[in-house]
């Protein structure tokens with residue numbers, strides 16, 4: 651069932667895979683009251699990881715995407731694989747102070763206080779078509795900050811893709827009508 655189909659048929663197989671069953675719920679991590687959706691068991695299973703990426707790429711097969719904009723840190727894992735699958739570039743959005751060149755910066759809310767995300771100012775040129783990618787969308791605050799960064803660079807956002815969405819938190823409402831694809835919904 652989980653065999654790697656080298657003819658490119660893994661999307662078909664992927665439709666019958668219960669991806670959620672490869673994610674682990676970790677209670678009270680990183681703090682009391684949070685259910686952490688741990689994707690490491692999905693990632694370590696080669697055929698399942700491949701089918702997950704294929705299934706995430708499928709909605710964009712007829713969409714022109716110049717670059718995946720991936721969010722540190724787990725977003726890099728999903729984003730890099732998806733960019734390879736789509737044959738497009740990868741733009742890293744990083745935590746404050748990690749990127750070496752001139753950056754744009756956007757604040758986003760943490761439970762207590764704020765943090766900042768940064769992107770190189772020349773990462774996206776005006777009019778380029780980008781897809782935002784992260785592992786999980788929860789409140790949507792992180793992805794909303796990335797939207798502000800892309801708008802500053804005058805990129806065109808064609809969508810946002812997540813391995814998992816925590817639907818009860820209504821995070822997609824913060825994404826200003828951008829089309830969202832989530833492989834797994836909680």
Ligand code: AMP
Nearest residue numbers: 685686687786787788789790791792821
């Ligand atoms: P948010 O800004 O609230 O949408 O949070 C999204 C970011 O926080 C993503 O980069 C996720 O990796 C991480 N995150 C938030 N909540 C969870 C959770 N319950 N399980 C795993 N990761 C989470």
